[in-house]
Amino acid sequence: MVKKLFIGLFLMSCGLVFSQGLNLPSDFRQHNLQEFNSNLFNPVFSLRQDYENQVALWSRWQWQSIDADPTTLYLSYMRNQDRLSFGAGFIQHNTGIYQQTGGMLNFAYNIALGGDFNLALGLNVFGYQQELIDDRLIPGEPILPIGGEVNDFIFQVMPGLELQIRDFAVGVVSENMLDFNFTENGTVTESDEKVFTVMARYAFPVMQNASGGQTTLQPLAYYRRIPGYDNQMGLTALWSAPSYWAQAGYNSFYGASVGAGVRLFQMVSIGALMEFGSNNNDIGGDTSYEVVMAFSFGPRKSEVIEEEIAEKLPEKDPDAAELAAEVEAQERAIAEASRKRDSLDAVARAQELELARVRDSISREEEAALALEEKVVPEKGEKYQEVSEEGLEPGFYLIANVFGTKKYYEAFMKQLGDRGLNPKSFYRSANKFNYVYLERYNSIQEARKARDSKYSGRYKGDLWIFRVR
Structure with missing residues (x-):
């Protein structure tokens, strides 16, 4: 079925002219996720969350329109216990051709190698229903060898790892290292169609308050290979403080972005981001929007847990x-x-x-x-x-x-x-x-x-x- 779709898309690109132009790459467009839900960018990033428990929501509206244009919605719960993190989430992803709706499981573990060296290993496992939503692709038309409706169940594995040396880290992720279409009983992508991302980051400690809350500046650079599209290069810089955060970035395919958010009562976080589009691709340079919300609870790793002051009579020694x-x-x-x-x-x-x-x-x-x-x-x-x-x-x-x-x-x-x-x-x-x-x-x-x-x-x-x- 997948090979038939690729043939159909090729024939359409040669014989038809579409008012909406070319379609988006199939990745999750998660390159701006640095503060919350960042495990969608690299599975090991769930180890970075400061609180033991966190529920986070992320939504992206590509090219402005909330009702019609490609969107991504991701809702997750993550639990972080020292060197181990795990969680689950719901994801709905619109690529412009398909809409994928399903769930995700995350697991990450940090291995101390001795000295200042650590190795973090992570895994995202996806299971989702994939439907054809582009109304230009009509099954049964003579020009397309698509015999019926597309309604496939896809299994996808996204492994990632990161080598940490004190505050510096390098990592690699494959977004679709393993995938399988249970409906068609076959793999979705060939070995030369895998999406790979290589990244490097550094956390600069800026200051620390009396309660142990850290303010850090963290730049991250990445290189992403997506078969069939131009390779993407990007850079983000995240300023994370106890009461707010701000970030800026640039992706060679999607353009420049800027975002900010606040933390209320040390538990609730709300933020937004705008991506201004790039003219370096054939799709266009319209503005995209992202919104993120999070609720954090449980002990905080870098915060003093205040105890109640108990007045007791002194005992004689x-x-x-x-x-x-x-x-x-x-x-x-x-x-x-x-x-x-x-x-x-x-x-x-x-x-x-x-x-x-x-x-x-x-x-x-x-x-x-x-x-x-x-x-x-x-x-x-x-x-x-x-x-x-x-x-x-x-x-x-x-x-x-x-x-x-x-x-x-x-x-x-x-x-x-x-x-x-x-x-x-x-x-x-x-x-x-x-x-x-x-x-x-x-x-x-x-x-x-x-x-x-x-x-x-x-x-x-x-x-x-x-x-x-």
């Missing part, structure tokens, strides 16, 4: 009394040793050193006890968190940043070290985040003074106080 008794015993021993002969002086000196150590330990315990007992009333607008957690030394920590991703945590620690600071950190098993702090204080007054002075002018970023009781 029984170790302080034991240490005080130990000091008293040591002092009595030293007094007795001082009355002994010179042969015991070495023992006395050793005991004095031990006494100094114990006294220092008691002093630290007493300061920690004061920190436990101090009651703090957060000031208006002050970012302050207070928890009771075993394994962490009580006190007031001056927090510079919090990370859930190891590579961003290590990069931030190195950045502070390069600036002459001596950052420290602790890991909370309660929420699986690393807290980077500049100093620990025994009173809220000391912590606030250091925060308000920007750590004596040595740190320009946002600082906040995290208390351990």
Whole structure:
């Protein structure tokens, strides 16, 4: 059936003149998808979503008219769990000749190769019903060897991979590596009719807010081979911030594009894009429109999950009394040793050193006890968190940043070290985040003074106080 259609199209192009001109390539026209639903561009891109769960909708109207011109609609649900992502979607795609309606399954996995190297493997599996919608192609006409209606069920596999080296990545995708027409019981495309895309991208970290939200600039360049059409070259640049995103791009076949969107309540995202068309092809240069909407929920990989502040009465430390008794015993021993002969002086000196150590330990315990007992009333607008957690030394920590991703945590620690600071950190098993702090204080007054002075002018970023009781 497919070969008959190709013959028919060739005969029509030679013998007929159509008012609408040539038809579009058969690809999904997904080259602008960078922020949401980008797994349609490369299956491994589902690993990039920031939230654990995301429902996203994308629609493209080619050549302006919503009612008549070729359109693409894609609705998906994706779940991202650290190195694994998976999901499903509904797709309806109009190529100008066919309309394809069906579903898609996505799977992607990231393999750590050691050091800064990672290999991401992904797969999109499509199953859709394909119908002939071009009313110029009338089955049964003498000029066309098409005997009946076209209503085929197509199975299509789209594999992709990406090699990542820190923030740089190169990848390759085949949009129709495997395909099969169950209605006609045969393959849809031959080995020389496969669509291939090679791409490279780099993520430039721009800034990070106090909650761990990243702002990045990510350029991406790609080269796409579509048999029967001119090869496409393209470049996009995505600026992604916690509350908005913006992008611009150029495709040698479809033209230049610009788009933007906002994130509302850190969960709902709405955006739009215009593509201004290109005169470098035989189809024309009319404007196309895209709309994207997304709802994100669940834990966010790069965001601190705020906990409720629980006020608890300080518990008295029984170790302080034991240490005080130990000091008293040591002092009595030293007094007795001082009355002994010179042969015991070495023992006395050793005991004095031990006494100094114990006294220092008691002093630290007493300061920690004061920190436990101090009651703090957060000031208006002050970012302050207070928890009771075993394994962490009580006190007031001056927090510079919090990370859930190891590579961003290590990069931030190195950045502070390069600036002459001596950052420290602790890991909370309660929420699986690393807290980077500049100093620990025994009173809220000391912590606030250091925060308000920007750590004596040595740190320009946002600082906040995290208390351990």
